Amino acid sequence: MEDPDFLDSAFIYLLAAVVAVPLFKRLGLGSILGYLMAGMVIGPWGAGLIRDVDSILKFSELGIALLMFLIGLELKPSTLWKLRRQLLGLGTIQVGVSTLVIAGLVYWSGVPPLLSLAVGMALALSSTPIALQTLEERGQMKTDVGEASFSVLLFQDLSIIPILAIVPLMGQESSATGSILLTELKVVGVFVFFIVSSRFLLRPLFRYIAMTGLREVFTSFSLFLVVGSGLLTELAGVSMALGTFMAGVLLADSEYRHELELNIEPFKGLLMGLFFIAVGMSVNIGLFLAGPIEILLLVLALFVAKGAVLLVLARFAGFTRADQVFFALLIAPAGEFAFVLISILTAASLMPEPVGAKLLVVASMSMLLAPLTISARDLIVRRMMDGETRETDVQSDQGHVIIAGFGRFGQIVGRLMLSLKIPAIIVDNNPNHIDTLHKFGFKVFYGDITRPDLLQAAGAKDARLLVLAMDDPAAVLAAAETASKYYPKLTKLARASTRVDVMNLKSAGVAHVRRETFGSALEIGEAALRELGFPAHVAHRTAGRFRRYDEMAIEEAYKFRDDEAAVIDFAKRSRKELENLMGHDVATTINQDKGW
């Protein structure tokens, strides 16, 4: 990307994406195919608007790093630990058996054994971005298929380490163990550094940056963190994606998780799009057209070989028939790693140039076809089900309570929920608060609840309740309005400061509004009545009655909200009315000595 061309290229990418993606989405083919097609059209084999595919591909790999970071953020170390059996079981079988099957086929066609093995490894791995993006788009990340796919993909990312260490050595006779050991030592070193710094370095840094209150600095820092962790692991000889994933996992417990998610998400989306465009651009259509049947047959062979292994695995995992096929189609296509490995092999002249070129076409075609096959599978499944059962595979998180603002007010609400083990997500935007609360063992996220994307990150879609308990009445109102706009079905409870706030919040769709001082002031009033000689229960009832009349008066006043003179007039009248009502109650229930 030369400087003068940069804006031109950017313009072309953006235009292609904006034109193609909505179109494909509307056709029900998913956004990925849209990007891929857009890439093919603008790429060197299409209109030739963009030529420098390799550097774009390299740059857009940052998108994968961001994607893996975000996935890591969703996975706590403990969740990851729970996946270990799937990871090792499904992962080793998929990678091992697929490699052997593909290598066997290649060897059978007359390729030397070592090279066959290398091709097997290159094609056995899958496309993490295509699979994960597909899962995410369908909201199936947390389903069984989603978890199994993710486990396999993660294992593949791990297996890249030894593969990359072995392959260059294939031509030579020397043993590879020394270099693997060194790499692994480096990796362990980097991870130890991650763990230590995530505990002791990042929290104060986040705090320091959050204190500035400048959103763009926080964004910069978020990106810096991802890029930095990626570069560090790459330095150690592991893929960037794996490093950012680990960084994500280590920050999954952090109170800044939601804010990180929000800041990285748009970049990830853009760069992933760019990545898919780049893949589309790299499909060598010229070579494909020179022998389309042969290429398609090879792609088919790849799908069949990998698919067969995956179907067996899915069967053992106990998936339904439809899910088995979905899982197979998701993992079967070759991945971007094939590009890397094939280039290494050809560069080291371990693989003849024409074979490498052909394999690249096969790999990119398989990636191109992946979204199409999945769409086809959907169509068939839908036909077969034919409305007899609804789609149930979208699992929402269990309904939780979101508490925004964890100061003196929110803490009381929060402690009540936590004491009953009601799942609650607590959000506060005061770094000082968060620090103190941490010392007391509360889990609080940093963020500004008035932003719709933070609401989304806090799981507003699946939440049962949203409690707005912030100090700032304006923020409470803003958050209530935002929540009503984006999540009209979410039940909202809010803390109000004044009577005017009560009215505004009610009209913003808040189900339960309470004035922050009213309850405790009334309790003092009740205690005063007791001291004045009222029986306890009578004092309690009287205070309750007062509350009822007062709240009625607010509702009444709400009707005059636009007319200030009427409001003042009403306030005067209602005070008189309150005196009359309470006076009457006292006369009938208190100053009477006619009971038994």
Add this chain to the structure above:
Amino acid sequence: MKNILLLYCHPFPHKSRYNRRLQEVARKVPNVEIRDLYELYPSMHVNERDEQQALRRADAIVLQFPIYWFSAPALMKEWMDVVLQDGFAYGKGGNALVGKKVMLAVSTGGDEASYRAGEKHGADIAAFLLPFRMTAEFCGMVAAEPFITFNARNLDYEQINECAGTFAEHLMQLANG
């Protein structure tokens, strides 16, 4: 001497001269622990542990309340629902109350003649006290003769004093018997 627990359950004590007087008298009887339920639980959240401990301490229990709508005031029922738990008052291991004496001390607004079949209140007062008697027996307690004062709203000062004296005697008998 036996320990007596007097549970007083009146939502509007300031309106009942009769029950206030009984309370004054009861306070002077030795070995009587008084628990004013509406004073202890103005918002009706009964603390079942405190109540169960008080019951364990007592040898005899007196429930003092006005008859409202053919039954006790709401908190009395709430107290029964919350305190007389499975495993405490009945069921497996629920023998905390077995053998203890219970006496009801109730007051009515209507006169005695109205508590008869065909009259205003339709039945003898015993019919309306039956749920309390059955509850006591269900828990293995021994029900004593209830202390009933009809027409409590219209008694004059001397009549009230007389009633209060009799009430104190009943309490003494429970303590000694």
